[in-house]
Amino acid sequence: MAAALSFDLVVATVDRTKELAALLEALAAQTHPQLRLVLVDQNDDDRVERLLDAHPTLTSLHLRAPRGLSRARNAALPHLAADLVAFPDDDCLYPPDLLSRVALRFAGDDRLDGLSGRPVAADGRSVGRWPTGPERITLDTVWHRANSHTIFLRSELVENIGTFDEALGLGSGTPWASGEEIDYLARALRFGARVEYDPSIEITHPVKAVTREELVALGRRDGASVGYVLARNRYPIRTVARMLVRPAVGSLVSLVLLHRTRARFHAATLVGRISGLRAGSRA
Numbered sequence: 001m002a003a004a005l006s007f008d009l010v011v012a013t014v015d016r017t018k019e020l021a022a023l024l025e026a027l028a029a030q031t032h033p034q035l036r037l038v039l040v041d042q043n044d045d046d047r048v049e050r051l052l053d054a055h056p057t058l059t060s061l062h063l064r065a066p067r068g069l070s071r072a073r074n075a076a077l078p079h080l081a082a083d084l085v086a087f088p089d090d091d092c093l094y095p096p097d098l099l100s101r102v103a104l105r106f107a108g109d110d111r112l113d114g115l116s117g118r119p120v121a122a123d124g125r126s127v128g129r130w131p132t133g134p135e136r137i138t139l140d141t142v143w144h145r146a147n148s149h150t151i152f153l154r155s156e157l158v159e160n161i162g163t164f165d166e167a168l169g170l171g172s173g174t175p176w177a178s179g180e181e182i183d184y185l186a187r188a189l190r191f192g193a194r195v196e197y198d199p200s201i202e203i204t205h206p207v208k209a210v211t212r213e214e215l216v217a218l219g220r221r222d223g224a225s226v227g228y229v230l231a232r233n234r235y236p237i238r239t240v241a242r243m244l245v246r247p248a249v250g251s252l253v254s255l256v257l258l259h260r261t262r263a264r265f266h267a268a269t270l271v272g273r274i275s276g277l278r279a280g281s282r283a
Contacts, residue, residue, distance in 0.1 A: 002107035006034035007099055008082035008155075011090050012065075012072030014042035014171075019091035019206075021051050028058045032099035038079060040065050040072035042171075069148075069169035070180045077163060085158050087181070089149040092119075093204040102152050102201060113193040114153040114185070116146040117201025127205055137195045139186060140239065143226070145197040148181040149205060153188075153195075161188050165232070167283065168225060176276050179225030186233045212261045216268045223247065223269035227276025232283060244273060 009027065013020050027037055037060040041048045052060055065075035073087060084106060088094065105115055116137060119127040129144050137145045161184060166172060169180035185195060210218065230240050250266035 002100065002103040003032070004034070005084055005103040005107055006036070006082040007032070007084045007086060007103075007152075008036050008038050008076075008080045010038045010040065010073055010076045010080075010085065010087050012040045012042065012069050012076075013048065013090035014067060016090050017047050017051070020048070021054070022093060023088065023090060024051055024055050024058060026093045026096075028055050029096045030094065030099050031097050032103055034082075034103075035059065035099055036061065036082060038063065038076045040076050042067045042072055068166060068171035068173070070164035070166045070172060073169075073180075074163045074166065077158070080155060080158065083155055084152055085155055086152045087148045088203070089205065091206055092149040095202065095204070098201065098203070105196075105198070105201075106152075106154070111194055112154075112196060113157045114151065114188065114195035115201065116152070116185075116195065116197045117150040117203055118197075118199040119147055119150055119205040120202045121207045122204060124202075127207055130199060131197065132199060134196065134198045134200075137185070137189065137197050139189050139233070139235070141197075142182055142185050142189065146181060146185055146195075147205075149203050150201070151181060151185070157188055157193055160191060160193075168228065174279075175221065175272070176225040176228040176279065178222050179229050182225075183229045183232060186229060190233065212264075215261065216264045219247075219265040219268035220272040223272025224276035224279075225272075227273035227278075228280040228283070229276075230273075231277045231280025240277065244270065247273065 037058060039060055040063045042065055061079060063075055065072045106112055118130045121127055164180050165183050167174050168176055168183055170177055247266040247270040251263045254263035254266060
């Protein structure tokens with residue numbers, strides 16, 4: 001039964017107070033009773049203790065870890081005990097019935113290993129490029145079917161995948177400081193896991209404005225992460241080639257259209273992907 005399925009929600013947090021307080025409010029309001037917050041604290045102060053004290057009915061485990069998103073999640077993995085595991089960001093929000101709906105999906109399909117939802121802005125708009133219909137996630141489509149805060153996995157799958165790659169993710173200290181969840185799911189898919197994408201599972205996540213220089217830096221960082229994940233997961237040459245051609249063409253088209261910032265973004269993405277491929281091949 002869905003009500004019997006339990007959740008461990010692994011949240012890594014650093015430097016946020018208002019956003020984390022809002023997430024705790026959302027978790028305390030969940031209609032599904034079987035949940036535990038595994039909060040991995042990377043702050044140098046006691047803000048997390050104060051926020052947890054404001055929610056005495058919310059079952060939680062407070063851990064500490066060095067800074068780095070993948071390091072934080074790895075610190076939580078040995079403590080997991082629930083049926084299902086999720087990795088909400090400390091600035092996302094769950095609607096009250098979200099975990100109840102996710103539990104129903106897993107309870108109704110014993111062969112389902114993982115589920116990914118769709119990130120939306122506060123006004124309900126999709127955040128980024130997301131399909132409008134449900135589908136099974138493959139190694140070719142995983143790039144645009146999952147974000148960290150949209151993923152729900154059976155605990156058995158998490159045990160089989162193992163730890164997050166600490167060279168990936170925010171705070172890793174490497175040029176490929178994102179994409180840790182894509183690498184994690186790619187490894188699961190290589191094991192034969194069945195992971196579904198369901199756009200009706202919506203998780204609210206803020207949309208942050210970026211400057212032109214920040215956009216170019218994001219292209220370089222995320223491009224490097226994509227290249228690293230491609231190499232580490234031994235993607236075929238045709239996929240690698242496609243991932244290199246896209247930003248190259250995007251840069252040329254943007255130049256023709258005199259969209260200089262977009263051209264710089266695509267060029268930075270291409271350079272990043274090449275550097276990530278080289279690093280991932282050596283790792």
